[in-house]
Amino acid sequence: MSEEPASETPRAGLSRRGLLGLALGAGAAGVAVGAGAASAIALTRPDAASVADTHQFYGAHPAGITTDVQDHLHFAAFDVMEGASRQDLVELLQDWSYAAARMMLGLEVSATGAVGGSPEAPPADTGEALGLPASNLTITIGFGPTLFSTAEGVDRFGLASLAPGSLAALPPFLGDDLDPGHTGGDLCVQACADDPQVAVHAVRNLSRIAFGRARLRWSQLGYGRTSRTSAASKTPRNLFGFKDGTANILADDTAALDEHVWVSADDGPTWLAGGSYLVARKIAMKIETWDRVRLAEQERVTGRAKGTGAPLSGGDEFAAPDFAASGAAGLAIDPRSHVSRAHPANNGGIRMLRRGYNYVDGNTALGRLDAGLFFLGYVRSPDRFITVQRSVATDLMMEYVTTVGSGIWAVPPAPSEGSFVGAGLFS
């Protein structure tokens, strides 16, 4: 992987490494990727499939937040390697942006791809997604608190002054038992697609592109979405068997998105306006214990009916919970239930956009399923998540869950065409 500095000025959206490696064969004119070029590029897709299942990496808000929740997730956290320079970081983000934009169009990571390069060189694309449609792939990239930190008094990448004031590792919560191997990271990549092979291909190739500059810290696969972002979708169920995401913010509710999800220009910092904060929480469920709890207790803990998802105060799934309504024994909805502790009415009106996934990582040595909810939530500011989490951290459901992984990242707005993610940090 050794290479001499090239003399030509790299294009805004592509590093020297990208020019010399990934884009080999793309020609001296480079490759224009973006909304305007989408249809032309799509014509080169090997299977000539439709582009109906593609999303744009470039634009205003980042893809993968309000996008209809796809069936599969591969989430990955990366650390920039010790010794990597600010320029290495810039080039990494350029190369990632170039490859992400192409993959979201159903293309290989570069024009040469898996089989178009020299037989005497490693393929530019790993090839396992050849022939597969774009599968609604979205790639969402975030910046963790440690990216802005100083190490032994040195500002790692000259970004300390640009750090969002509120971006810091999350405080400890009741019920946390965090595994450092599933916590934190300088950068994150959320790859969502309807085909798991497409999501895995994205993370694998971004990890490969990062070689020598950043390295995979941890990753998580998920499936069976637990959230909906469109009124047309049925609410899916989590591994406790309950509908999950009934009250989620929907993609077309722009007022709610502006109030609860997108960072505004007034919020600051400037480079983050139009972006959001992503909180990831790996929540292990005590499946076997839960499965032996009586139905009435499961519903008391949740605050909703298992079958319909309706709040225990009555109505259908989408009825507003009535926390004052009476039930057979006291209040219909226990004030310590999950729906009560999580509800905006009991958290100063705070809502978040959730797009979590169920996960199953096999089983533990005790023969119990190693499974749960990989929570992904988007909020306008970290303190909003912290407020709600402090509230639910004492709810009845905590007896049946343990949070084993955690992270927070600032997700910048989508780059403009030809630029790269986070460019506003380096201008």
Next chain:
Amino acid sequence: MSEEPASETPRAGLSRRGLLGLALGAGAAGVAVGAGAASAIALTRPDAASVADTHQFYGAHPAGITTDVQDHLHFAAFDVMEGASRQDLVELLQDWSYAAARMMLGLEVSATGAVGGSPEAPPADTGEALGLPASNLTITIGFGPTLFSTAEGVDRFGLASLAPGSLAALPPFLGDDLDPGHTGGDLCVQACADDPQVAVHAVRNLSRIAFGRARLRWSQLGYGRTSRTSAASKTPRNLFGFKDGTANILADDTAALDEHVWVSADDGPTWLAGGSYLVARKIAMKIETWDRVRLAEQERVTGRAKGTGAPLSGGDEFAAPDFAASGAAGLAIDPRSHVSRAHPANNGGIRMLRRGYNYVDGNTALGRLDAGLFFLGYVRSPDRFITVQRSVATDLMMEYVTTVGSGIWAVPPAPSEGSFVGAGLFS
């Protein structure tokens, strides 16, 4: 879970525990499950969905072998618990059969299901598949060598005399580095479905039903099928980026199935006739190493072109490899290539039916993807697999893979309607 022995004679396909627990609410007439009852039962499906995506648990050959390969796998190995009796084992198989037959029809594990029982009892079904279609779920159950073994001189379940003579733990192969936590097991359950939540729901509920009688030993999720069993399917790609399964036995090739897959009455033992032997191999791929290998070398190792899947001796994907053809430097196909070592022509004509899955279990502590191929192969006798495996264990691909898990199970024929899997062992 304590319960007194009931005085009534259990039905052939349902244990006392099943009658008292799972089928609570089904009425004194019990529940007839099977081919004849399928349409009637399907009418009770909560979403009234079509039954086009269902398969029958009962029949001749077991489901999940020649069935069109579904998108997702949850494979689980179980050990019968110390102290469990022969009768416990019979009842477990009865209960599993009852629940499996129902789930394959898109039904909950019993008539009461997740919300139809008493609020003061744990739900009979865990509920996360409520509202989901059957998703082509198949459940395939196998018996491992240890089920027939003697422990400290005692025939564990009185089955030693019925053991297939050739059923034994696989011998060590070059390239094995087996993790006991992913190897062996008294029983196995292969659950395949087009929705991962449906496959996971099946294993989870069978594990729950096994409580006190058998316990989960290990399990594996897979996705992105690597095999095809129908000529109409495109050949999918494994995580080395190559097409995988080009030469697989197809479901409609009954002559090949009879010759290579199904145990015949002459093969013996009688209870296994019409069944098969399942070999599972968890093959970890050195992804990052492979990704840095030049294309020509990847193709030499494989013996096929990465793009088309064609053998390096020429033709298209389905052309027969010509092991004598000349190439630029010697033979076109390296005799040590995977295609050469695995080919029936070089293994006495042996073929097997494969339905492997790609897996990604996150990453290692070194930041490498913990990923590979979960190989599932069906053969008429264990020695057939052993012959081919000894051949491929010295091929060029072994530099890039390590087998970390392994198991073999005898898969009995599908039970007749109203009976249970493996009933022939206990008659």
